[in-house]
Amino acid sequence: MATLTEVAHALVSDRRGVLAADESISTMSSRLEGVGVAPTDENRRTYRELIVTTPGLVDSISGIILADDTLRQRLSDGRAFPDALADFGILAGIKVDTGAKPLAGAEGEKVTEGLDGLRERVAEYVSMGASFAKWRAVISIGNGLPSARAVRANVHGLARYAGLCQEGGLVPIVEPEVLMDGDHSLAQCQHVTRVVLRALFDELALMQVKLDEMVLKPNMVVAGKDCPDQPEVDDAAQTTVDTLRETVPSGVPGIAFLSGGQSPELATRHLGAMQNCGSLPWELTYSFGRALVGPALETWRGDDDRWEAAQKVLSGRAVANAAAR
Numbered sequence: 001m002a003t004l005t006e007v008a009h010a011l012v013s014d015r016r017g018v019l020a021a022d023e024s025i026s027t028m029s030s031r032l033e034g035v036g037v038a039p040t041d042e043n044r045r046t047y048r049e050l051i052v053t054t055p056g057l058v059d060s061i062s063g064i065i066l067a068d069d070t071l072r073q074r075l076s077d078g079r080a081f082p083d084a085l086a087d088f089g090i091l092a093g094i095k096v097d098t099g100a101k102p103l104a105g106a107e108g109e110k111v112t113e114g115l116d117g118l119r120e121r122v123a124e125y126v127s128m129g130a131s132f133a134k135w136r137a138v139i140s141i142g143n144g145l146p147s148a149r150a151v152r153a154n155v156h157g158l159a160r161y162a163g164l165c166q167e168g169g170l171v172p173i174v175e176p177e178v179l180m181d182g183d184h185s186l187a188q189c190q191h192v193t194r195v196v197l198r199a200l201f202d203e204l205a206l207m208q209v210k211l212d213e214m215v216l217k218p219n220m221v222v223a224g225k226d227c228p229d230q231p232e233v234d235d236a237a238q239t240t241v242d243t244l245r246e247t248v249p250s251g252v253p254g255i256a257f258l259s260g261g262q263s264p265e266l267a268t269r270h271l272g273a274m275q276n277c278g279s280l281p282w283e284l285t286y287s288f289g290r291a292l293v294g295p296a297l298e299t300w301r302g303d304d305d306r307w308e309a310a311q312k313v314l315s316g317r318a319v320a321n322a323a324a325r
């Protein structure tokens with residue numbers, strides 16, 4: 001059986017990246033409704049089957065993050081999702097947080113929950129075939145935000161989660177997402193991302209989380225989506241790499257970015273531009289959700305006749321991101 005260090009390296013190596021297909025039931029339901037598909041258990045299952053059975057995905061995707069409901073579902077041929085992924089040579093991951101909830105005493109800010117019972121859930125997920133996990137914390141910029149309270153509470157949760165995963169046999173993907181919502185500048189995003197990542201690595205050290213057994217999943221450093229002054233691709237890429245060089249220890253095997261609401265093409269261009277920013281101590285790859293699967297969902301729209309076309313679109317996005325690396 002592979003060690004956690006081997007799994008962490010496998011997730012980020014060989015020009016491959018991680019696909020996030022772990023939307024909660026409510027998020028997945030609204031995405032399905034958005035393309036005219038009824039938000040039923042069966043339609044969620046069918047859509048996830050379309051994703052994981054895309055031919056050739058293994059060439060550009062090392063692991064797929066699933067939600068709890070999908071981990072317990074089966075493909076139409078009867079195989080459980082984690083077993084099918086193993087057959088395809090793709091590692092199965094599981095989102096273990098239970099969502100971002102309003103943080104007491106911090107108007108407009110959230111803290112991610114899910115630590116209660118996590119030790120037992122990790123043991124169950126390992127027994128079902130998961131090799132890695134994900135926990136997403138969200139940090140908002142704007143109007144005096146983020147508060148020190150929100151940063152502290154969120155990095156504490158991430159570090160406790162990461163420790164429990166490593167203890168139980170899962171590689172934690174540690175995701176502190178500084179959100180793109182708002183009109184903040186590139187410089188403001190850089191400042192907040194720096195503060196969050198510094199606080200995160202202090203907390204990970206305190207909780208004795210092993211750096212070589214984790215993957216960091218940060219936001220790229222970009223301007224807020226309503227900022228009138230949008231940076232050039234090369235500027236955002238260089239600023240992202242500079243910020244990571246200042247804050248992320250070289251012992252981390254890899255950094256796998258979220259896409260965060262960027263268009264699929266822009267996320268890929270940023271990823272490509274970062275590979276030209278000098279030599280780096282860690283692998284830089286993708287762990288996109290929307291930027292990988294969004295166009296495929298738009299193509300499918302619940303129509304069996306568009307199944308293959310949707311898989312081709314997904315495959316195209318995955319290949320483009322692997323090439324950008």
Ligand code: 13P
Pocket residue numbers: 020136175257258259260261287288289290291
């Ligand atoms: P996006 O790439 O759509 O931001 O999703 C990545 C993810 O896993 C969010 O938790």
